[in-house]
Amino acid sequence: MDAYISALMGLAGIAIGSLTSFATTWMTHRSQVKEKHREVEAAKREKLFSDFIAEATRLYGDAISHQKDDVSDLVLLYALVAQMRLISSRPVVDGAELAMARIVETYLTPNRSLSEIRDLARSGAMNFLLDFGEACRAELAAGYLSARR
Numbered sequence: 001m002d003a004y005i006s007a008l009m010g011l012a013g014i015a016i017g018s019l020t021s022f023a024t025t026w027m028t029h030r031s032q033v034k035e036k037h038r039e040v041e042a043a044k045r046e047k048l049f050s051d052f053i054a055e056a057t058r059l060y061g062d063a064i065s066h067q068k069d070d071v072s073d074l075v076l077l078y079a080l081v082a083q084m085r086l087i088s089s090r091p092v093v094d095g096a097e098l099a100m101a102r103i104v105e106t107y108l109t110p111n112r113s114l115s116e117i118r119d120l121a122r123s124g125a126m127n128f129l130l131d132f133g134e135a136c137r138a139e140l141a142a143g144y145l146s147a148r149r
Contacts, residue, residue, distance in 0.1 A: 042143050045087065049136045052080040053129060056099050060128060063106035064117055074104070089139050095132030102128040 055077050062073065081096045112120070120126045 038143065041087075042140060045136075045140060045143070048080065048083055048087070049092075049140075052077070052084070052096060052132075055080060056103060056129060056132075059103050060106060060126070063103050064112045064120075066107070067109065067111055068107055074100070077103070089135070091135035092132070092139050095129075095135040099128050099132050 059073060059077060077100055081093065081100060084093050084096055117126075
């Protein structure tokens with residue numbers, strides 16, 4: 001009878017050890033998958049923010065030297081903001097909408113000379129992406145910190 005108890009205890013030990021090893025492997029894999037998902041999501045956001053900055057900057061430069069009532073150039077910018085509405089926080093979307101409004105306002109003003117552009121740059125008036133950039137930085141940092149918890 002003692003041989004049976006010893007054998008059963010040995011089998012129980014093996015089963016517990018195997019179960020522990022399986023649980024540890026499963027939890028490690030699950031954690032790695034979550035981390036990879038967070039990294040992919042952060043990369044998507046960074047790409048979206050970068051695309052918006054590039055397009056907004058291009059349009060703002062065009063708006064300073066061209067006065068027009070045509071909105072066709074703004075379509076891509078509106079599409080980028082719509083994508084942000086799906087995945088970004090309210091401060092990021094608000095910053096993007098503010099930058100977009102600034103671009104539209106600039107298109108409606110008379111063309112600027114090079115000396116006027118220099119004066120705008122020196123005064124900081126051309127820094128229309130400041131709020132957007134700060135909101136993006138905060139969102140990306142918050143995503144990074146939540147991924148580390």
